[in-house]
Amino acid sequence: MDEETRLSILKKDLQMLTSSNDDYLRQLLKLSEQLIRREGIEITPDIDVQMSVIHYAAYLYRKRAGKDTGMPRFLRYELNNILFSQKAGGA
Numbered sequence: 001m002d003e004e005t006r007l008s009i010l011k012k013d014l015q016m017l018t019s020s021n022d023d024y025l026r027q028l029l030k031l032s033e034q035l036i037r038r039e040g041i042e043i044t045p046d047i048d049v050q051m052s053v054i055h056y057a058a059y060l061y062r063k064r065a066g067k068d069t070g071m072p073r074f075l076r077y078e079l080n081n082i083l084f085s086q087k088a089g090g091a
Contacts, residue, residue, distance in 0.1 A: 031057070032056035
């Protein structure tokens with residue numbers, strides 16, 4: 001999935017219609033990739049990994065304005081499943 005597709009999906013997740021935040025959202029996508037890599041997950045073109053990058057970026061965007069800054073359970077669950085799957089497969 002290319003960067004523009006990920007950006008488009010992220011904007012839909014955040015219900016954004018304009019491009020005024022695109023630069024910031026691109027940086028959040030890059031940051032989410034780095035944070036996911038730090039957990040030992042390889043960033044692959046697989047849809048589950050790409051969607052997790054998008055979900056992580058959406059979480060980073062939302063947590064800056066909210067009081068509940070803990071990672072959502074579904075995201076932790078996604079990341080754990082990807083990590084376990086990659087480690088079990090020898091990746």
